Amino acid sequence: MTSRVDVVEKPSNDKKSKTEALRQTLKVQLDYDQLTNCMRCGFCLPACPTFKITGMEAESPRGRISLMKAAVDGLMEPGIAFEDQMNHCLGCRACEPACPADVKYGQLIEQAKDAIEKHTTQHRTWVKGLRYMMLKKVVPNQKRMQLVGRGLQLYKKSGLQKFVQKTGAAAVLSAHMKDMEMVIPDGSGKGVVEQLGTFIPAKGIAEKVATVAMFRGCMMDTMFYETNRKTIALLSEAGFDIVIPETQRCCGAMQAHSGEVDVAKAQARDNIKAFRNSGADFIVSNAGGCGALLVEYDILLKDEPEYQADATWFAKRVLDVSTLLMKHGRKLTYHYNTSGETTTLPIVTYQDSCHLRNVMKGGEAPRQLLKQVSGIQLVEMKAASSCCGSAGTYNLTQPEMANQILEHKMCDVNETMANRIITSNPGCQLQMQLGVNKHGNNNEIIVEHIIDFLYDCLQRVERVE
Numbered sequence: 001m002t003s004r005v006d007v008v009e010k011p012s013n014d015k016k017s018k019t020e021a022l023r024q025t026l027k028v029q030l031d032y033d034q035l036t037n038c039m040r041c042g043f044c045l046p047a048c049p050t051f052k053i054t055g056m057e058a059e060s061p062r063g064r065i066s067l068m069k070a071a072v073d074g075l076m077e078p079g080i081a082f083e084d085q086m087n088h089c090l091g092c093r094a095c096e097p098a099c100p101a102d103v104k105y106g107q108l109i110e111q112a113k114d115a116i117e118k119h120t121t122q123h124r125t126w127v128k129g130l131r132y133m134m135l136k137k138v139v140p141n142q143k144r145m146q147l148v149g150r151g152l153q154l155y156k157k158s159g160l161q162k163f164v165q166k167t168g169a170a171a172v173l174s175a176h177m178k179d180m181e182m183v184i185p186d187g188s189g190k191g192v193v194e195q196l197g198t199f200i201p202a203k204g205i206a207e208k209v210a211t212v213a214m215f216r217g218c219m220m221d222t223m224f225y226e227t228n229r230k231t232i233a234l235l236s237e238a239g240f241d242i243v244i245p246e247t248q249r250c251c252g253a254m255q256a257h258s259g260e261v262d263v264a265k266a267q268a269r270d271n272i273k274a275f276r277n278s279g280a281d282f283i284v285s286n287a288g289g290c291g292a293l294l295v296e297y298d299i300l301l302k303d304e305p306e307y308q309a310d311a312t313w314f315a316k317r318v319l320d321v322s323t324l325l326m327k328h329g330r331k332l333t334y335h336y337n338t339s340g341e342t343t344t345l346p347i348v349t350y351q352d353s354c355h356l357r358n359v360m361k362g363g364e365a366p367r368q369l370l371k372q373v374s375g376i377q378l379v380e381m382k383a384a385s386s387c388c389g390s391a392g393t394y395n396l397t398q399p400e401m402a403n404q405i406l407e408h409k410m411c412d413v414n415e416t417m418a419n420r421i422i423t424s425n426p427g428c429q430l431q432m433q434l435g436v437n438k439h440g441n442n443n444e445i446i447v448e449h450i451i452d453f454l455y456d457c458l459q460r461v462e463r464v465e
């Protein structure tokens with residue numbers, strides 16, 4: 001017969017064994033040298049968006065590193081509070097450039113989240129199912145992503161979206177989902193390979209500048225197809241031959257940041273194989289979130305000696321499209337044409353992609369390109385480098401914190417009086433659109449990827465349709 005005490009004690013033992021199992025995994029996975037490299041100076045604190053919002057040490061990089069170390073050293077139980085503090089981190093890596101000790105915080109948080117995902121009891125069954133489907137079955141498979149793109153296209157074109165918006169049906173799920181529904185991008189059932197082929201030559205009779213292999217991206221190719229098409233058009237105009245390796249897959253960033261590092265590693269290995277014989281001088285990405293993982297494939301696969309040489313070859317060639325255009329492309333001419341509607345110059349402001357800025361060190365190139373556009377007034381917003389709250393799937397998994405961060409961001413945007421926000425990452429673009437809808441000082445503000453904006457401003461472009 002089961003006593004009442006047995007019933008009460010059993011879950012507590014289970015919980016204890018789970019936290020102990022998590023501690024053991026953290027011990028194996030966390031880089032202890034990196035944990036001890038932190039000298040607790042606190043220089044990273046002002047750069048951290050979650051610390052800025054909460055003012056809590058545990059919500060800062062230094063605090064999270066201390067928690068990781070205390071868990072590994074056996075000084076605290078890595079229970080639910082520990083999991084929450086790690087999951088509240090955006091992974092924006094703004095703390096890294098601020099750190100005088102060069103602590104590799106991005107690697108630490110990825111290792112911690114991976115360990116947490118192996119042992120967490122916090123996910124409900126449907127969340128586990130959804131994660132499994134999306135992170136392991138759908139996102140890594142381009143054909144399935146194209147089905148999602150086709151579904152979105154139908155959703156928008158069939159009138160179903162209008163019906164959902166009119167009836168407020170999305171609010172049945174949550175108020176946040178209703179807001180997110182408003183910014184769903186246009187889908188496409190076909191990507192660049194299917195529509196443009198695997199080779200697009202440089203424009204003009206002058207000798208090509210270089211050969212660039214394009215990373216098409218899972219979301220970019222199925223939800224931002226037009227941006228991919230315009231990326232190719234601009235690169236071709238700037239003198240690059242473009243090859244698009246057909247067997248490439250999603251970069252793995254979404255999986256790596258969600259605690260599914262093994263899945264991300266498998267995708268990295270496949271991508272390296274797909275690009276290795278492309279003859280590329282450069283590998284180009286037009287999404288900061290993807291580029292930041294691509295540029296660290298050598299670090300991601302550091303424990304796989306058989307891949308080191310090829311992963312290093314790959315990582316060394318990766319550049320964001322703005323950097324590639326700025327540093328290596330033919331000089332193009334950009335002019336914003338207002339068609340005489342107004343005599344005042346449109347005000348444009350740029351929101352950094354955290355990963356492009358903090359990991360790829362590519363924060364300047366988009367600004368330099370925008371400065372080349374005549375007919376606009378470029379106004380820097382306060383704290384443009386601070387995260388907008390998108391951070392991969394963060395605005396879905398941590399909507400409250402994401403919203404607070406976004407509200408602060410929109411105050412800075414509103415101060416500039418901008419009527420156009422430019423970004424370099426699809427997640428930032430959607431999040432900023434959400435910000436305009438919810439907190440913009442007018443909802444006429446256009447949010448665009450830098451490539452879409454430059455393409456429209458490009459003079460004498462022969463369009464790739």
Ligand code: SF4
Pocket residue numbers: 047048049050051059060061064088089090091092093094095096105
């Ligand atoms: S990655 Fe971003 S949110 Fe996380 S600790 Fe560093 S600065 Fe803060």
Ligand code: SF4
Pocket residue numbers: 037038039040041042043044045061062065095098099100101102103
């Ligand atoms: S700046 Fe670097 S060394 Fe200083 S507290 Fe932050 S992580 Fe630690």
